[in-house]
Amino acid sequence: MHNKKELPAERREELLAILKNRFEKNMQRHNDIEWLDVQAKLEVNTDKLWTLDEMELTGGEPDVIKYDQQTGEYHFVDCSTESPxxxxxxxxxxxxxxxxxxxxxxxxxxxxxxxxxxxxxxxxxxxxxxxxxxxxxxxxxxxxxxxxxxxxxxxxxxxxxxxxxxxxxxxxxxxxxxxxxxxxxxx
Structure with a gap:
């Protein structure tokens, strides 16, 4: 994949706000998932925030569409209307x-x-x-x-x-x- 890459704290907060806003505006994508649970998972996997930022910067508009009960993982997918x-x-x-x-x-x-x-x-x-x-x-x-x-x-x-x-x-x-x-x- 890639080396661990970290976002500056300011960008991390900005990205979390973008992701939370998108999550709340599109509840039909993830009815049974709570944002606080997703955020808690992101806060302990900060290297994933770098990847989500790359998805965002290239126009992907990533959002949670699934929670895998077996692995305990949330699935973020590019949800931009058109291909990023x-x-x-x-x-x-x-x-x-x-x-x-x-x-x-x-x-x-x-x-x-x-x-x-x-x-x-x-x-x-x-x-x-x-x-x-x-x-x-x-x-x-x-x-x-x-x-x-x-x-x-x-x-x-x-x-x-x-x-x-x-x-x-x-x-x-x-x-x-x-x-x-x-x-x-x-x-």
Whole structure:
């Protein structure tokens, strides 16, 4: 993932206020979860605040969408209406980036997610997110791709059109201004 990175105290407080406000405005995403429990978990896992700040700074608008009873972890996911602006125009992974001879994008989705300390959503997680709101109605998001598809040069992405969630394929080296990726952070 990444080395432990700490936010300055002032930014930590600012970020917690942003997250609390978003949490309270979107209770339909997490009816059975209390903010004080989430905040307590964040305060003992301050390295996760650095990652949440990265999600916020790249336009992800992270919010809690799930509490995993088995692991005791809260799941923060990018809940921006469209694919995060600061994470678009990326090919799928490092191999795809290296395969481009010209017009290379700045980065790959897999590498950027790793640098931020988040996991890219799987197709199943993406569909779970779509069950609590309408996301990517004008954009699309890369999702984790199976090794079998990836070995053949492809990658998959999802979006929502006609009030339906679709999964598509593309060459992993492709990139578009309207395609980014969404991430998951477990705290």
């Amino acid at each position: 602006k600061g994470r678009r125009s990326l090919c799928y992974d490092r191999d795809a980036l290296n395969s481009r001879k010209e017009y290379k994008p700045a980065d790959s989705a897999i590498d950027m997610a790793a640098a931020m300390g988040i996991e890219m959503l799987t197709e199943e997680q993406y569909r779970e997110l779509q069950s609590i709101g309408k996301f990517d109605t004008k954009t699309s998001s890369w999702v984790k791709t199976s090794d079998a598809i990836r070995k053949l040069g492809g990658a998959i992405f999802c979006d929502r059109r006609y009030d339906t969630v679709f999964t598509y394929h593309n060459g992993a080296e492709s990139y578009y201004a309207a395609r980014g990726f969404r991430g998951l952070l477990k705290v």
